[in-house]
Amino acid sequence: MKFYETSFKDYIEAKNKHNIHKKNEQINNMENTIFYGPSGTGKYSYVLDIIKKFSNTNLKYEKKVTCTNDKQEHIYKMSDIHFEIDFSLLGCNSKQIWNDIYIQINEIVALRQNNNCIIMCKNFHKIHSELLDLFYSYIEQGTSNIYNINIYFYIITEHISFIPYNILNACNNVSIQKPKKQEYVNIIKNVCNYNKYKKKIEVVLDNSCIGNIKELYCIDSLLDDTQIDIFNIINNNIINFIVNFKNNPDYLQFRELLYDILTYEIVIEECILYIYSYFIENKLLSEEQINILIQNTHENLCYYNNNYRPIYHLERMFYKIIDFYNRS
Template sequence: MKYLETSFVDYINAVKKNNIHKNKEPFFQSISNNISEVPNLIFYGPSGVGKYSQMLNFIKRYSPSELKYERKITYKYNNKYDYTFKISDIHFEIDMELLGCNAKILFNNLYYHILDVCNSRQRINNIIVCKNFHKIHTELLENFYSYMQSIEHKNLNLIFIFLTEQVSFLPSIILKRTKIISFSKPNLSIYKKITKNKEISNTNIYNLKDIISKNNQTDVYKKNIVKKIYNTLINYKKLEFIKFRDNIYDLFIYDINLEETIFKIIFELIKNKYIDKKNYNDIVFENYKFLKYYNNNYRPITHLELFFFKIIKIIKENQEENQEENQEENQEENQEENQEENQEENQEENQKKNNI
């Protein structure tokens, strides 16, 4: 017995057993059974809500084997790197997160490799599934619409399906060519029904698989990593560089979402008054610079380290300014107290003189 889904058929059977997005069935049924009339689609929703399973369940109807045909193709890039992706008799899967810094060139090569495979199959209609599309490289995104244009000279029709956690970054030219299907996070009662566990009380669930497998240790460890980084930032005077770098490496090792991590850390810093309103512009500017360089350059850990040290600098400057303000306030208070004391003494002396 398999522990979790591993093949296309496993995912489809899991949807048949527990379909947590039955409200989307009318939309899928409204799409033509003729694959040549299927539009480009965006499966949009948070991580772990079953977008991939729903996508496979949808395209199954266009597969002659109902996705029982499953293979892996390995493409060698520059005779150095192997890129492996899954295919069926109807679709090809490309994980945008794994393309790396050479995403623009690598995707172009993969795209034409897929066209060659399609021609060899003599199948006009094919589907390209782009997983983790929100992780696409900026340079590739700028030109991606060109791949979505019709390929009349090759007599092929390619349908794109994007799996993404965000849509706000998508250019209008791509949005105009696609239909968005949004998937929301199921409520707690659905999780209890699927797992048959009435004791589930944690609403902060990231992935249904973790509940089924009762594996929440990874999430706990991820939270601990983020907490360690936060504690290092606020206790910067005791910072140990090697340990700090190890914690940053753990963010990449455990594939922790950096955007969410940064948001949580900044939120806690503001909440606990390590960052004031006057620092908001600096934080936004530094965050923008980090994301720009992080998404377009090698050595992402270098840019992340630099960003955290910029945060430390802002915290330090904020604390120093607050200390100066407190000192000034104390001085003013002392001056006022001294003035009051002097006034009282003068009044007493004047009274004594008058009495004499």
């Protein structure tokens, strides 16, 4: 998302001006849908463009709504047809604030002539685990509730591996892929043509007064290069520390390595899978240890990010591997 674009209309106009998704999904009916893809692929603008089809005002109507309960206040945006909830901003009391927001949305839509609406769930991959367990019940209520309205969910997420099967089966799945290098090149050319630059692109990009295009050009030149993979670096550092823990039992350093998972917002489930796979595939753990490890991990994930700080559960899980590895 671009910080200077503050309205629905701005996002849609920017998408139409430089569209990197030529093959848009033909979604002509309101249905529960999951839109997933890597960060920075234009998922939000893509979904807004679809929602525009169902808006009588073409999303020109925009308003902010405040939901307040005993513990916190949450502000979200709405149009004549949809509501936007950012799940990364709901906080630790997300179950209660989400329920209050959902009831408030029902009350708002019940007063309208058009009793259909869409709830856009942004950053769904950052949903609290306790709320995720209950979320399917809200999807079920969407078309069969006491207010006699129809609520459809447009879920925007970077991945879907964490989403329960009941939610996946209740929604259509739309994959939004990362644009190819040539599409980025075309955007640069379109920007230059739009601004009526007469010189060659290389000459224009040397001009310091057009820094944005210069940034695009620099990004384009790096698209073919191998990028630093933070995910693999952090996980490999943790694996190396576990393997060498007996010779260098530095508890503070290990905590710093685990904090990197939180700092870079790495998906904990994928991190666990990567590290566990290393020890299992290399036969560094016995079958009995693997079974205990999986059971211990399940228990910790149930409480992960609840009540205690996340680092507490990360340490409990990974110190178990250290214990088993040093026994073998």
